[in-house]
Amino acid sequence: MVPLGLLGAGTEFSTIGYERATKSATQHATTRIKGQIVNKSRNLGNHQPANAHWIVQKFGGTSLGKFATTIAEDIVLAGLEEHRVAVVCSARSTKTKSEGTTNRLLRAAVDVLVADSRSCAEYVEAIRLDHVTIGQETIKNDSALERYIAHVDRECNRLLRMLESARLLKAVTDQTKDMIVSVGEKLSCLYMTTLLQTKGANAVCMDLSEIGDFSSTITLDTEFYRKIAYLIGAKINTLGHGVVPVITGFFGKIPGGLLAKIGRGYTDLCAALTAVALNARELQIWKEVDGIFTADPRKVPGARLLSTVTPAEAAELTFYGSEVVHPFTMEQAIRANIPIRIRNVVNTRSPGTIIYPNPSDIMSVESSSLFRSRSLSAAPRYQSQQPTAVTVKPQITVLNVHSKKRTRAHGFLASIFSILDQNGLSVDLISSSEVQISMAIHSEHALLALYGEDDLRIQSASLQRAISSLKAWGDVDLVPNLAIISLVGRQLRSMLGMSGRFFSTLGEHGINIEMISQGASEISIGCVIEEREADRALNVVHDHLFGLLD
Ligand SMILES: Nc1ncnc2c1ncn2[C@@H]1O[C@H](COP(=O)(O)OP(=O)(O)O)[C@@H](O)[C@H]1O
Ligand SMILES: N[C@@H](CC(=O)OP(=O)(O)O)C(=O)O
Numbered sequence: 001m002v003p004l005g006l007l008g009a010g011t012e013f014s015t016i017g018y019e020r021a022t023k024s025a026t027q028h029a030t031t032r033i034k035g036q037i038v039n040k041s042r043n044l045g046n047h048q049p050a051n052a053h054w055i056v057q058k059f060g061g062t063s064l065g066k067f068a069t070t071i072a073e074d075i076v077l078a079g080l081e082e083h084r085v086a087v088v089c090s091a092r093s094t095k096t097k098s099e100g101t102t103n104r105l106l107r108a109a110v111d112v113l114v115a116d117s118r119s120c121a122e123y124v125e126a127i128r129l130d131h132v133t134i135g136q137e138t139i140k141n142d143s144a145l146e147r148y149i150a151h152v153d154r155e156c157n158r159l160l161r162m163l164e165s166a167r168l169l170k171a172v173t174d175q176t177k178d179m180i181v182s183v184g185e186k187l188s189c190l191y192m193t194t195l196l197q198t199k200g201a202n203a204v205c206m207d208l209s210e211i212g213d214f215s216s217t218i219t220l221d222t223e224f225y226r227k228i229a230y231l232i233g234a235k236i237n238t239l240g241h242g243v244v245p246v247i248t249g250f251f252g253k254i255p256g257g258l259l260a261k262i263g264r265g266y267t268d269l270c271a272a273l274t275a276v277a278l279n280a281r282e283l284q285i286w287k288e289v290d291g292i293f294t295a296d297p298r299k300v301p302g303a304r305l306l307s308t309v310t311p312a313e314a315a316e317l318t319f320y321g322s323e324v325v326h327p328f329t330m331e332q333a334i335r336a337n338i339p340i341r342i343r344n345v346v347n348t349r350s351p352g353t354i355i356y357p358n359p360s361d362i363m364s365v366e367s368s369s370l371f372r373s374r375s376l377s378a379a380p381r382y383q384s385q386q387p388t389a390v391t392v393k394p395q396i397t398v399l400n401v402h403s404k405k406r407t408r409a410h411g412f413l414a415s416i417f418s419i420l421d422q423n424g425l426s427v428d429l430i431s432s433s434e435v436q437i438s439m440a441i442h443s444e445h446a447l448l449a450l451y452g453e454d455d456l457r458i459q460s461a462s463l464q465r466a467i468s469s470l471k472a473w474g475d476v477d478l479v480p481n482l483a484i485i486s487l488v489g490r491q492l493r494s495m496l497g498m499s500g501r502f503f504s505t506l507g508e509h510g511i512n513i514e515m516i517s518q519g520a521s522e523i524s525i526g527c528v529i530e531e532r533e534a535d536r537a538l539n540v541v542h543d544h545l546f547g548l549l550d
């Protein structure tokens with residue numbers, strides 16, 4: 001039996017597999033699924049001119065979980081009418097990301113060391129069932145479905161063996177965790193490839209989990225990313241004309257591990273590297289919102305869609321809570337001058353938001369000058385007198401260290417940061433005085449989301465270790481259940497009085513400011529407030545600083 005274009009499905013992604021696959025997919029489209037959604041009037045890529053431009057379409061886990069058929073028909077097949085299309089998939093989520101395949105895989109990777117192997121097997125079975133069920137519901141071709149299910153079973157058995165080995169070795173390294181997580185994107189791509197094939201596209205599944213050997217690489221610098229993009233391009237170039245690569249958003253093996261070094265949301269970065277590799281006309285990141293809004297549209301009913309934002313604004317928004325695009329994505333696209341467009345899978349007619357490449361965003365980071373002008377007259381003046389967006393990052397804990405000495409001992413700050421670094425804690429906002437330092441830490445990694453007797457979150461081992469080391473430098477206390485609210489906008493620097501209005505709006509509405517940090521970023525102002533006030537704060541700031549000036 002010939003595999004349906006599942007390039008190397010199972011374990012090897014060989015050229016032979018691809019050639020057979022391509023032939024099979026074409027046969028399939030023309031003979032087996034007559035009368036199905038193979039729209040004869042559609043150009044599914046085979047008749048495109050050789051110089052047709054590429055577009056890269058990236059789909060997140062929840063979109064694939066809920067709207068796979070729409071994605072296949074209305075987005076990928078529609079895209080093929082004018083362009084060559086490369087599809088990049090994240091792991092499927094059923095309803096929310098927390099119920100998604102990646103989270104299940106991560107829970108299995110943790111449980112393998114603490115629980116009996118049964119609970120891991122249950123996670124794997126839930127993942128298997130989810131992929132089999134969606135296949136049974138949407139793949140309307142019996143033999144394609146049969147082969148797809150066989151592939152899913154094989155991948156899940158391999159996953160079980162990986163988990164079993166980790167249990168025996170009593171160790172889950174960053175690389176092991178990566179191998180476990182990579183299964184999510186493989187399954188997702190196997191499914192999308194089969195679905196696209198049954199709808200007439202000549203789709204081929206492409207696994208990037210072992211795209212290169214980077215054992216000699218130390219830093220993830222420009223050269224490293226250039227190499228990955230080159231390898232992705234070389235792999236896609238082996239495909240024939242009219243073939244649609246369906247690419248795993250997981251790519252490896254990254255030194256230090258993809259999850260550890262890039263973090264969740266790595267699929268956006270993979271899509272950007274694919275766009276660079278193909279010199280794509282556009283990188284499309286498909287979501288379940290029309291694009292980037294002035295505030296989270298699910299929390300602020302009056303939020304407005306932004307037609308464009310700069311890469312620096314998009315990165316800042318993502319870092320401070322509006323998870324629109326992984327922050328590393330922008331740099332790759334800017335370097336290759338590729339626009340990123342955020343679009344909506346459930347409203348394909350919306351033009352979305354474009355993040356135009358703006359080389360000055362890279363240049364300002366790489367500038368050799370030590371001095372930046374802070375004067376208003378030297379700063380560019382923008383017509384608009386309102387920020388671009390307001391965003392909230394929940395699950396923040398403030399860690400205060402009060403120095404024991406009246407004056408700071410030499411090396412005080414260096415020691416504090418090295419202790420945090422040793423314990424894998426990073427700081428989102430910081431404020432300091434002569435004898436005290438306050439640091440806002442994102443609790444997702446720092447604290448377990450469990451509640452103790454006093455309704456305080458129980459500290460995780462890494463935070464506990466950090467606190468006991470910090471005690472050598474002073475008295476330490478923690479303030480949990482906080483959030484960071486930030487204004488973002490490239491114009492902020494030239495808006496006289498904007499910080500005053502931001503803080504006074506919060507104060508006038510009875511929202512207490514726990515900590516202020518300003519000045520480090522040119523394009524954002526942020527402060528820490530109580531988490532339970534976060535949604536109200538978002539709305540009052542939006543009403544007062546965005547609404548009135550329209
Ligand atoms: N300023 C913003 N503009 C657009 N979406 C935002 C903003 N801030 C937060 N969000 C949230 O980001 C999410 C992005 O869309 P979604 O498709 O859910 O993401 P993903 O692809 O990661 O699953 C939405 O849930 C939306 O509510
Ligand atoms: N599946 C991975 C990678 C990813 O990029 O996800 P998403 O595109 O759904 O944000 C994760 O959940 O982190």
